Amino acid sequence: MTEYKFTRYFENEVLRKRPYLQKKWCIHVIENPIHIDSQELNRYRFWGKIDELDGKILRVVTLEDKKTIHNAFPDRRFKK
Numbered sequence: 123m124t125e126y127k128f129t130r131y132f133e134n135e136v137l138r139k140r141p142y143l144q145k146k147w148c149i150h151v152i153e154n155p156i157h158i159d160s161q162e163l164n165r166y167r168f169w170g171k172i173d174e175l176d177g178k179i180l181r182v183v184t185l186e187d188k189k190t191i192h193n194a195f196p197d198r199r200f201k202k
Contacts, residue, residue: 156179
């Protein structure tokens with residue numbers, strides 16, 4: 123089983139601003155993405171559907187290792 127980590131930013135800011143988010147949802151998106159894209163600063167974006175968010179798409183941003191979660195939020199503008 124893969125060991126995931128969370129940045130201080132995620133722990134202190136993201137979860138404070140979005141208390142409804144669950145870490146297990148972020149991990150689910152990384153392990154079951156519907157789309158992956160590279161981002162500047164050697165980060166990666168993963169998108170995935172979360173049923174508990176009424177089927178909304180969750181975007182999860184990781185660091186270069188793709189195992190350290192840095193940010194997450196529902197992405198209303200995601201288009202396949």
